[in-house]
Amino acid sequence: MAPEPFTIRWGIMATGGIAQAFVEDLLISPASRGVHDVAHKLAAVASSSSKASADAFLEKVKAPAGVKTYGSYRELVNDSDIDVVYVATPHSHHFQNAMLALEAGKNVLCEKAFTVTAAQARKLVETARAKNLFLMEAVWTRYFPLSIKIRELVQSGVLGPVYRVIADNSIGAEGPNGSLDFPNENRMVNPDLAGGALLDLGIYSLTWLFQILYHLQPEAEKEAPRVAAAINKYSTGADETTSIILQFPGHKSQGIALTGLRVSSDVDGQKTAGPAIRIQGPLGEIQVDPPAYRPLKYQIVRKDGGGQIEVVDCSIPADQGRGMYWEADEVARCLRDGQKESKTLPLSESIVIMEVMEEALRQGEIKYPDLITTHVYDPNSPLNTGGR
Secondary structure (H helix, E strand, C coil): CCCCCEEEEEEEECCCHHHHHHHHHHCCCHHHHCCCCEEEEEEEEECCCCHHHHHHHHHHHCCCCCCEEECCHHHHHCCCCCCEEEECCCHHHHHHHHHHHHHCCCEEEEECCCCCCHHHHHHHHHHHHHCCCCEEEECHHHHCHHHHHHHHHHHHCCCCCCCEEEEEEECCCECCCCCECCCCCCCCCCHHHCCCHHHHHHHHHHHHHHHHHCCCCCHHHCCCCEEEEEEEECCCCCEEEEEEEEEEHHHCEEEEEEEECCCCCCCCCCCCCCCCEEEEECCEEEEECCCCCCCCEEEEEECCCCCCEEEEECCCCCCCCCCCHHHHHHHHHHHHCCCCCCCCCCHHHHHHHHHHHHHHHHHCCCCCCHHHHCCCCCCCCHHHHCCC
8 A cells, every 4th residue: 555645734925826826736636647755735825915815815726625814924934734835925025025934933935036136045045054944946947847858868968068058038018109018016027026027037047047057067066157147127127128148167158048028939829939948069959949937848959860850748738737736746855855955956056046147137237125135034024014
């Protein structure tokens, strides 16, 4: 008789769109995707605005009976029936919200972008380690079967040494009058919410650069890349188009990360425009279909392939959600095995990625308010209490 799966109890901090997508995936039986060693239980949900908002969230996601709801984040993190808190608030709130959970002794899965500044990321890591707690940035793309297969292919030498990765994650949100299809208070363009293309979309472009050009390097040879960035600002002061070149001198490779709000990586929504990611070596390249954050198909083009292309489809069945459950499974296995971070996205790597984004924003003269850039934890910050 098979052993019972290791089950973890989740507390969900915030009730927006990303929280809804995550919880809907969390509620899909792991057995339906061939996972039998871990399982998930939705224990509690909190809204910073009201308990009624959390109650409405449970109705939206068709949650099972018995899930607790709270009208404050403080109540959530102090619930003894929760093993891990999923922080699903805007980037601007991540540092204060994740610190609130860590200080309450809770393990944390924090949405991307991890924080607004590298100093905040370092503080989160320092706190988690001091308290012997698990902490992970929720970059779901890393845990897709497609991403795992591509990392294995690169390691097998099918391309030879990888010298260049080009990745684009952009959306075509320009309206008829040249403005963007977002009100200025929308999180995509609002500096008060750390808005802009880079932290929201560009993190996925950088994910592809890092998981190939950084993550797969031997530990002793990993180096922080040199950064050159070009940024166009929107009228709100947020970045609307950002291009970053990363140079890794130690292994003679470069990465180009593109993101923007005016032109789309997948202009007609039919993949007609070609790959969003190209991973290139002397023996060929791997091309990944858009979107960069949820890739479901790739192809291998070999130098000696005679014009033949190997296409690999990694589609998710229509009734099997979006694929956010793979990162949840990783959290469960780490907690089961006593690991305090994920080997697939180590905390040190999340810090380096934050350092790259911070440097790109510095070069583009993008500035955010002190309230969301401070790395001084304040349990009574309006970011924790719903005051803003």
